[in-house]
Amino acid sequence: MGRALMFQPEVGTRDPAAQRAGDDAAQRRQLRYLFDRSPFHAEKLRAAGFADAAACGGIEDLPRLPSAASRVGARRRATSREAPAP
Numbered sequence: 244m245g246r247a248l249m250f251q252p253e254v255g256t257r258d259p260a261a262q263r264a265g266d267d268a269a270q271r272r273q274l275r276y277l278f279d280r281s282p283f284h285a286e287k288l289r290a291a292g293f294a295d296a297a298a299c300g301g302i303e304d305l306p307r308l309p310s311a312a313s314r315v316g317a318r319r320r321a322t323s324r325e326a327p328a329p
Contacts, residue, residue, distance in 0.1 A: 263302065266302045266304040267301040267303070268301075270301050270302045270305065271296065271301050272301045273297040274288075274296040277296070278295055278296045287309060287311075288308070288309070291308070291309040293308070
């Protein structure tokens with residue numbers, strides 16, 4: 244069998260601490276972007292108790308942020324219960 248090659252060896256072999264630092268910086272940039280340019284997302288985050296992007300924290304704080312997926316799923320379940328029977 245042939246030797247497997249990594250598509251991006253610099254990514255696949257990156258030091259875990261460096262990866263985490265990069266992920267944290269990207270998360271903070273994304274949150275600043277949302278607060279600055281997305282009234283919808285900024286309002287959702289404020290309603291969840293986050294006054295600004297800094298209050299949201301970084302990658303370690305991700306579990307504290309509201310999940311849009313759970314709201315979408317709940318909305319779909321509620322809609323399907325309200326739909327009239329065929």
